[in-house]
Amino acid sequence: MTCNCKTEISEKFLEKVKADIPESTNHSLEMTAYSFVLDGNRMELRGYMPVEIKHTLKNKKTGLDRVKKEKTSVLFTFCPFCGVRYKEEQGESA
Numbered sequence: 805m806t807c808n809c810k811t812e813i814s815e816k817f818l819e820k821v822k823a824d825i826p827e828s829t830n831h832s833l834e835m836t837a838y839s840f841v842l843d844g845n846r847m848e849l850r851g852y853m854p855v856e857i858k859h860t861l862k863n864k865k866t867g868l869d870r871v872k873k874e875k876t877s878v879l880f881t882f883c884p885f886c887g888v889r890y891k892e893e894q895g896e897s898a
């Protein structure tokens with residue numbers, strides 16, 4: 805992780821949740837659209853956008869159409885909060 809947005813935003817968000825629901829205790833939250841990815845030989849925490857793919861497949865035997873749904877995700881190249889590039893490019897000087 806190149807920046808601290810996940811931690812900082814989680815902390816601020818949790819403070820807001822506590823203020824919004826003062827009658828409850830043991831508030832917690834988790835920003836779930838983050839995943840560890842292997843970058844070279846090190847693990848890096850990166851944000852991602854869940855993607856749902858939908859397509860109609862014709863069954864070869866019956867000829868009937870069947871809607872098929874698949875789930876995947878797109879990794880962010882830049883932090884969606886502060887715009888910092890997650891991965892430092894080797895030899896890039898910009």
Ligand SMILES: [Zn+2]
Nearest residue numbers: 807809883886
């Ligand atoms: Zn950030």
